[in-house]
Amino acid sequence: MTDDLRIDRVETVLVDVPLRRPHRFARAVMDAQPVLYVFVRTAGGITGVGEGVVPAGPWWGGESVETMQLVVERYMAPVLLGRRVDDLHRVMRDVGDVIAANLFAKAAVEVAMHDAWARCLGVPVHTLLGGPARTSIPVTWALGTEPAQVVVEEALGKLDAGLHHTFKLKMGAQDPAADVARIRTVAEKLAGVAGVRVDLNARWDRLTSLIHLPRLAEAGVEMVEQPVPGAEIEALAEISAALPIPVMADESLRTPSDAVRLARLRAADIFAVKTTKCGGLRASLDIAAIGAAAGLPTYAATSIESPVGTAASLHFACAAPGATWGSELFGPLLMAEEMLTTPLHYAGGHLHLPSGPGLGVELDPDKLRAFRRD
Incomplete structure (x- = not known):
């Protein structure tokens, strides 16, 4: 042996x-x-x-x-x-x-x-991580930086099909005022039927964020992800304190040490954990545990993984007790080709743990x- x-x-x-x-x-x-x-x-x-x-x-x-x-x-x-x-x-x-x-x-x-x-x-990988705290996780669908009508039509199509109930829109590619107006239009169209979140991919500075993000909160946006560059944790803390909605750390969070600093400064309300950016499953579990100890939930984020990386993130998200803010594990749904012999199981707005040993997936040769x- x-x-x-x-x-x-x-x-x-x-x-x-x-x-x-x-x-x-x-x-x-x-x-x-x-x-x-x-x-x-x-x-x-x-x-x-x-x-x-x-x-x-x-x-x-x-x-x-x-x-x-x-x-x-x-x-x-x-x-x-x-x-x-x-x-x-x-x-x-x-x-x-x-x-x-x-x-x-x-x-x-x-x-x-x-x-x-x-x-x-x-045994399944989640057994090596302590066993499942849950057997499925909600999946948010990410929308791009296209005009409001384009993303609204895509979101409504997902809602009608019963595939997703929350949506995250990318920001930061346009003038801030125009970008905010676009998001407000989308939020108004989806009000009462779907949750709307935004991700700035660290494109704004502190002052731009403090000026414009409150208008998104007023429009019903329920979460803001990483408005400022990853190293600017103090600015992130100031923005988080100023907004009435949660701020999520992504580019600012790669290691357990980052998690400790973010928690100590109360610089974020949610941890975006990607098994890819964190170096794997063990460090991801450590970060989620630090967040849980500080009262900060974990969100299973994505690097647009194929089904293999998505399955790994799913095992982590289901094994981490603190991963209570859902996920963005939509990567395989965005891909035009199925890479597995048996696809991952998406149903009812959730991604469900596969059965079988290891990750529970097999690549199609x-x-x-x-x-x-x-």
Whole structure:
């Protein structure tokens, strides 16, 4: 059994998965999502898979799927080979001694090790995380920076189909006054039928936020995500204190140390936790626990993961007691192609835990070949 758990191969595959429609951020737009898959195989013949992914390239966190592939193959793989998949803490500590930062790349490897370890034991990944606190989680649908009528029509279509009940709109690509007017129009159209939230992707400064965000609260917007750059935690605290609606930290929150500082300064009301940006499942659990201890709920956020990364985030979100503010795990629904042999189960506005060992998902080898980069 000991030898069976040893890692004897680490492989990476880059794919570009087409989207159903372009997805627009404040600083980027994409019509396909690049994804790095990392496969960790044990001597016993069990393979675990993890995913490295960022939304539309290195503008968000500094990494890209291309840098992740290089870091995993050249620097992480030599640390992993010959080590046991259940020796996860020490392996990732040793990876950290070799590679600073690169949390997205580390997350791909850490999740692949969890998947392989759980498959070796014949249990789901959430068992390794303490078991499920819930078996499904609500899913918010993200809307882009398009004109108000376009996003209202998309939101109403989702509502009519019973797929989603809350929507998050991207901001920051337009003049602030025009952007606020656009959001107010959407909020008025959806008032009483759906929750409306906004994400500025750190595009405004402190003063712009203090001037314009109160008008969004007046219009019924129920949450504001990361209005100012990630390093400006004091400004985030001032904005949070000034608004009557919750402020969520995303770019300001990557590590447990960030979580402690945010909680101490009361700089946010909600923690946006992405297993990708946080370096994996264990650090994500630590951040959620810090938030829970400070009375700050966790929201399972997204980097627009494919079904593999989405499944990993789902296991975290269902295992973390403090993940009580729902999720944004819509990535697979935005993709034009199904990458799994059996799709993840979305129903009633929720994403439901899959059954089976490991992450509970299997990549479709035909789709992997079809979208693999040369």
